[in-house]
Amino acid sequence: MSLRHRLGGSVPVLVAALRNVSRAKLRSTLAAAAILIGVVSIAVVGAGGEAFKSGQLQRVESQGATNVYVFPGPDREREYFTREDLVEIQETVGTTGVVATTTRDGQWHRRSDRSEQVSLNYVESAAALRAITPVERGELPSTWRRQAVVSNRFASDHGLAPGDRLRISTGDESAQTYRVVAVLSEPTGGVGSAEVYLPARALDDRQYDRARVLTGSADEAELTAALLREEFNERRDRLLVFELTSLLRLFTQVVNGINSFLVGIGAISLVVAGVAIANTMLMAVIRRREEIGVLRAVGYSRGAVVRILLAEAGLIGAAGATAGVALALPAVMVANAAFLGDPLAFTPGAVGYLAAAFAFGVGISLLAGVYPAWRAANERPVDALRG
Amino acid sequence: MATADEPEPILRGQDVVREYHTGGQTVRALDGVDFAIRPAEFVAVVGPSGSGKSTLLNLLGLLDVPTSGRVELGGEDVSTFDQGQRTRTRKRDVGFIFQSYYLIPTLTALENVEVPRLLDRTPVETRERATALLERVGLGDRLDHAPDELSGGQKQRVATARALINDPNLLLADEPTGNLDRDTGDSILDLFDDLRTEQDVAVVTVTHDEYVADAADRVVRLIDGEVRG
Numbered sequence: 001m002s003l004r005h006r007l008g009g010s011v012p013v014l015v016a017a018l019r020n021v022s023r024a025k026l027r028s029t030l031a032a033a034a035i036l037i038g039v040v041s042i043a044v045v046g047a048g049g050e051a052f053k054s055g056q057l058q059r060v061e062s063q064g065a066t067n068v069y070v071f072p073g074p075d076r077e078r079e080y081f082t083r084e085d086l087v088e089i090q091e092t093v094g095t096t097g098v099v100a101t102t103t104r105d106g107q108w109h110r111r112s113d114r115s116e117q118v119s120l121n122y123v124e125s126a127a128a129l130r131a132i133t134p135v136e137r138g139e140l141p142s143t144w145r146r147q148a149v150v151s152n153r154f155a156s157d158h159g160l161a162p163g164d165r166l167r168i169s170t171g172d173e174s175a176q177t178y179r180v181v182a183v184l185s186e187p188t189g190g191v192g193s194a195e196v197y198l199p200a201r202a203l204d205d206r207q208y209d210r211a212r213v214l215t216g217s218a219d220e221a222e223l224t225a226a227l228l229r230e231e232f233n234e235r236r237d238r239l240l241v242f243e244l245t246s247l248l249r250l251f252t253q254v255v256n257g258i259n260s261f262l263v264g265i266g267a268i269s270l271v272v273a274g275v276a277i278a279n280t281m282l283m284a285v286i287r288r289r290e291e292i293g294v295l296r297a298v299g300y301s302r303g304a305v306v307r308i309l310l311a312e313a314g315l316i317g318a319a320g321a322t323a324g325v326a327l328a329l330p331a332v333m334v335a336n337a338a339f340l341g342d343p344l345a346f347t348p349g350a351v352g353y354l355a356a357a358f359a360f361g362v363g364i365s366l367l368a369g370v371y372p373a374w375r376a377a378n379e380r381p382v383d384a385l386r387g
Numbered sequence: 388m389a390t391a392d393e394p395e396p397i398l399r400g401q402d403v404v405r406e407y408h409t410g411g412q413t414v415r416a417l418d419g420v421d422f423a424i425r426p427a428e429f430v431a432v433v434g435p436s437g438s439g440k441s442t443l444l445n446l447l448g449l450l451d452v453p454t455s456g457r458v459e460l461g462g463e464d465v466s467t468f469d470q471g472q473r474t475r476t477r478k479r480d481v482g483f484i485f486q487s488y489y490l491i492p493t494l495t496a497l498e499n500v501e502v503p504r505l506l507d508r509t510p511v512e513t514r515e516r517a518t519a520l521l522e523r524v525g526l527g528d529r530l531d532h533a534p535d536e537l538s539g540g541q542k543q544r545v546a547t548a549r550a551l552i553n554d555p556n557l558l559l560a561d562e563p564t565g566n567l568d569r570d571t572g573d574s575i576l577d578l579f580d581d582l583r584t585e586q587d588v589a590v591v592t593v594t595h596d597e598y599v600a601d602a603a604d605r606v607v608r609l610i611d612g613e614v615r616g
Contacts, residue, residue: 009510016505023493294489297450298503299478299553301471382450385485386441 013304017311024284031273031280032320038270039324039361040331045266046353047328047346048335049259054347055339056255057248061218065244067132068213068225075236080207089239092231093213093224099128100208103194109167109175118154120170121194122203129197131214138162138182144199148178154195155183168196176202218245263353267360273320274364281313281372292376293384302377309373310366317365321358328354395462396423397480397556397589398447403456405442405612416442418612419456424557426587429579431594431603439612440593441561447591448481448559449473478503482550482588484560488542490534490549496521496541497530500548513552520548524578540571547578551588558582560592564599576602 008015021028070089072079081089081100090098102122109115123129126140129149137155139162141147148166155161162180169175178198200206213228215221225243232238285292292305332350333343340347346354405417416439424430424447432440445451446458449465452473458465460476468476490499500517507513521530524544534542543563550558558579564572576599582588592599600606608615 005510005514009508009513012506012508012510019493290489291491294483294485295502296474297448297477297483297485298549299474300503300506301474304506380450382445385450385489 013307013311014315016308017315020284020288020308021312021315024280027280027283028316028319031277032316032323034273034276035270035317035320035361035365036324036327038266038273038364039321039357040328041266041269042263042357042360043325043328043354044331044335045262046259046357047332047350049255049262050347050349050353051332051335051339051345053252053255053259054345054349055341056251058340060244060248060251064132065218065248066215066221067243068215068221068228069242070211070213070228071209071240071242073233073237073239076238078207080209081211082208083206086208086211089211089213089228092228096220096224097128097131097214098211099132099214100124100200100211102200102203102207102209104170106168106170106196107175108196109169115169118168118196119194120168121197122200122208123197124200126199132212133184133193136183136185138180140182145201146176146178147181147199149182149184149197150180151184151193151195151197155180166196168198218248221245266357270360270364273361274368277313277316277365277368278371280316281309281369282375284312285309285372285376289376289379289384293379293381296381297385305377306373309376310369313365313369313373314362317362317368320365321361324361325354325358328357394426396425397461398422398424399459400446400453401457401459403446403453403458405439405446405451406454416612417446417453420609420612420614422447422607422614424589424591426556426589427583428589429583429602429604430589430591430607431600431605432591432607432609433594433597433600434609438609440609442612443609444559444561444591444593447557448483449477478553480556482553482555482558484543484546484550484558484563486561486565488534488546490542490545492534495531495533496526496537496545499534499545500552503549503552517548517552520551521545524548525574538571539566540568540574543567543571543575544578547575551582554586556587556589558588558590560590562594562596563592564594564596569598572596572598 072081080102086098086100101124104120104122106118106120107115108118126142126144130140135149136152140149148168150160160166160180160183162182164180166178166180167175168178184197200208213221213224215224221243222245225241225246228239228241233241295305296302332346332354336345336350337343400420400422403417403420403422404415407414407416420439420443422443432443434440442451446453449460449468452458452466460480465473465476491502494502497514497517500520501513504513518527518530521527524547526541526544526548529537529541534545537545543566560579563575567575579590583590592603594600
């Protein structure tokens with residue numbers, strides 16, 4: 001007596017179901033393949049979408065989710081902030097740091113006969129600049145007058161290092177010479193970033209086109225933004241207030257919506273697969289009509305017949321879903337590597353999608369087996385055996 | 388009528404009527420039949436096609452219930468049984484040998500014999516008993532053969548072994564020798580005799596074969612749903 005036979009004896013319904021499923025190998029395989037396709041599409045789209053979302057969220061958060069960005073509102077008389085405005089903002093947000101900046105386009109006179117456009121960002125103080133961007137090389141001056149700080153991209157593109165000189169002009173003004181004292185470590189591209197950072201005192205008008213409120217956390221940023229809106233925008237929109245947390249929420253909503261839509265399409269393919277299983281099972285019970293009649297005659301209860309047939313449908317579904325998850329895993333790992341930088345960085349959401357795809361695949365199969373099983377179990381053995 | 392030295396019947400029917408409704412018409416397949424099957428008895432039911440033989444066999448095997456009249460099993464009226472009870476009773480007391488055997492083509496002879504007990508979670512005992520039964524019917528060397536590797540008589544014997552796996556009191560055989568040559572038919576009848584003498588199994592068979600009817604203790608002739616002679 002083999003061990004396999006003894007083990008099989010403890011799960012006789014599964015043994016019977018497995019025997020039956022393997023009788024119509026091609027039909028069972030095709031039905032399982034339909035489930036596989038549905039499971040793969042749900043798992044890959046769902047878990048891949050989760051990886052994409054987490055990757056983007058991480059990126060956006062690293063760009064300063066703890067900051068609140070404030071711009072002059074459409075209902076203001078002036079399209080810039082004055083020092084008085086900044087004081088008002090500072091009073092509203094309390095002890096939280098406020099950094100006002102102005103971006104301008106300038107001309108960098110590389111040689112006497114050649115100049116090119118650079119983006120300039122005027123910052124109030126070295127301390128304020130330090131607060132928004134870490135320094136990679138060099139040092140920020142304690143009194144910032146005729147020195148320039150450059151972004152690391154700008155520095156590497158043009159071979160600039162602390163100690164070099166830049167001749168820069170804006171508008172109609174004559175060019176001023178600045179000495180490069182530091183290179184910032186942050187890459188350009190974030191909100192309010194620029195290639196060259198100059199002291200605000202170099203501006204003759206001291207008009208700021210934006211301010212950044214530096215808070216300790218994303219939640220605090222959201223609260224601060226709400227406070228500013230309440231204080232300044234009660235009747236008129238004096239400020240445009242942005243904070244990334246609410247943008248992130250919007251982004252998450254959009255991505256979730258798109259993901260749900262795509263997963264929904266995958267789910268439809270699983271429902272179609274369920275129809276294939278129902279068809280397979282119905283064929284099976286029609287072909288095995290007499291055999292099921294014999295089982296009923298020799299003492300199989302209706303419940304036993306239902307259990308065996310549901311187990312068959314479940315086995316087909318489980319086989320398809322297992323293969324589907326196995327195929328989806330490498331695809332999701334590629335997505336993880338692309339969006340999160342680590343193939344094994346499965347987010348809880350992605351694991352959830354994989355599990356849900358498997359469960360849905362098996363569940364649909366079981367559901368598809370219900371009618372054929374019910375029909376087979378309720379046929380009177382006398383009728384089945386009459387031929 | 389039961390006399391003092393006759394044992395109590397396993398199965399008794401009184402004024403059993405079975406009607407079918409087909410196409411707006413009522414067909415009376417059995418029209419007031421009385422019967423009693425006692426342990427170790429061999430009863431042959433004969434009659435022309437459509438005389439109600441199969442209907443009677445279905446009623447004896449609890450696959451069907453009478454429209455009126457009473458069928459008693461061990462003194463209990465089977466019409467009071469629900470489906471589950473009838474199924475359990477069939478399993479415990481009745482063995483079926485179907486005319487076309489209905490063996491499962493993808494299973495071996497041994498596995499086919501085990502089928503009625505497959506869900507019992509006693510794989511070791513079931514296998515031992517199935518092996519013993521196949522040896523008993525002379526197929527000890529064909530345990531692992533598929534049905535299409537067996538002759539008609541061998542299939543019949545596998546079907547018989549399957550009918551015996553649950554140790555029934557009543558064996559119902561539909562045309563047991565119908566597709567067999569005389570020698571093979573004889574071996575089946577010998578097997579029935581052995582079962583009756585050794586285990587008190589009652590055998591009821593529906594047959595067209597006078598040879599089988601001659602071997603029986605009792606012949607019931609059905610004509611138009613009634614017992615004649």
